[in-house]
Amino acid sequence: MSRIGKQPISIPAGVTVKVDDHNNVTVKGPKGELKQAIDRDITVEVTDGQVLITRPTDQIRHRAMHGLYRALVSNLVKGVTEGYKKDLELVGVGFKAANTGNVLDLALGYSHNIIFDVPSELKVATTTEKGKNPTISLEGIDKQLIGQVAAKLRSLRKPEPYKGKGVKYAGEVLRRKAGKAAGK
Numbered sequence: 001m002s003r004i005g006k007q008p009i010s011i012p013a014g015v016t017v018k019v020d021d022h023n024n025v026t027v028k029g030p031k032g033e034l035k036q037a038i039d040r041d042i043t044v045e046v047t048d049g050q051v052l053i054t055r056p057t058d059q060i061r062h063r064a065m066h067g068l069y070r071a072l073v074s075n076l077v078k079g080v081t082e083g084y085k086k087d088l089e090l091v092g093v094g095f096k097a098a099n100t101g102n103v104l105d106l107a108l109g110y111s112h113n114i115i116f117d118v119p120s121e122l123k124v125a126t127t128t129e130k131g132k133n134p135t136i137s138l139e140g141i142d143k144q145l146i147g148q149v150a151a152k153l154r155s156l157r158k159p160e161p162y163k164g165k166g167v168k169y170a171g172e173v174l175r176r177k178a179g180k181a182a183g184k
Contacts (some may be wrong), residue, residue: 003067004067004071005055005063005067005069005070006066008051009053009070009073009074010049010050011046011049011050011051012029012077012081014029014030015027015077015080015081016028016029017051017077018046022037023039023040023044024036024037024038025037025044025073025076027073027076027079027080028080029077029079029080029081030080031081031083032079032080033080034079034080034141034142036069036073038069038073039069041055041056041062041065042055042062042065043056044069044073051077053066053069053070054066075143075144078143079140079141079142080141083139083140083141084139084140084142085137085139086137086138086147086150086169087136087137087170088135088137088138088150088153088154088167088169088170089133089135089168089169089170090108090133090134090135090136090166090167091133091159091164091166091167091168092108092109092157092165092166094107094109095107095108095134095165096128096134097126097128097134097135097136098126099118099124099126099136102117102118102119102120102122102123102124103115103116103117104117104118104124104126104136104153108156108157108166108167109165116152116153116156118149119145119149121140121141121142121145122138122139122140122145122146122149123138123139123140124136124137124138124139125137125139135170138150154166154169159174161174161175161176161177162176162177162179
């Protein structure tokens with residue numbers, strides 16, 4: 001059995017989980033509502049305040065999907081109760097971030113500023129403190145969307161290995177390289 005897949009997901013108070021005929025799971029909670037389509041071979045049951053996910057056989061395909069869909073449903077439940085947050089740091093001289101609503105204005109060392117539209121499902125906040133790197137903070141209920149937007153922001157200027165300049169996740173440890181050795 002899948003170690004992740006066979007674990008039941010407990011449903012907190014104030015959260016409702018529904019499964020329709022087409023194997024779509026809908027999770028409603030205090031922070032919002034999320035939906036996830038589940039493969040037709042995997043069965044999802046809601047009983048006694050828990051969600052159980054089972055697979056029909058031990059085929060490799062079924063074993064792979066068992067753990068996957070259990071993790072996805074678990075992320076939905078956590079998203080509507082607690083939500084998710086991801087922070088990014090801008091490391092570099094003159095790197096700046098400002099936002100008006102869900103529009104980010106980034107100065108990342110290019111000849112022009114980058115204007116980035118963040119989806120309306122997410123909340124964006126930028127902070128700039130003296131002596132610290134500017135930070136971008138993303139909050140929302142959809143873990144996949146937050147990760148995708150954060151990865152897109154990071155790809156605008158990936159951290160380089162020599163000085164570490166670029167957009168990096170808060171707490172990310174970068175592998176640094178030594179520079180050129182001095183000539184004789």
